[in-house]
Amino acid sequence: MRERELGVGMRVLLGLVGAAALGASVLVAATELRLAARGSPLLPTLAAAAVCAVVAAGGAVLLRGAARGRIVVRR
Secondary structure (H helix, E strand, C coil), X not given: CEEEECCXXXXXXXXXXXXXXXXXXXXXXXXXXXXXXXXXXXXXXXXXXXXXXXXXXXXXXXXXXXXXXXEXXXX
């Protein structure tokens, strides 16, 4: 895979999308884990928290790409 240089507009856009994904996923994961502690069914809440962890990882990758000014793309 190759890296692509990003312009200022794309860096800002990736930063905003990455921050939104990271913030929302952390908030939802914390809520789900709090519900699990209060007695909600364990398996669905842990599954939702796992999905939130994947979304948070994607948001972190976007933020890293926005900060570096380069992102890995597929052809």
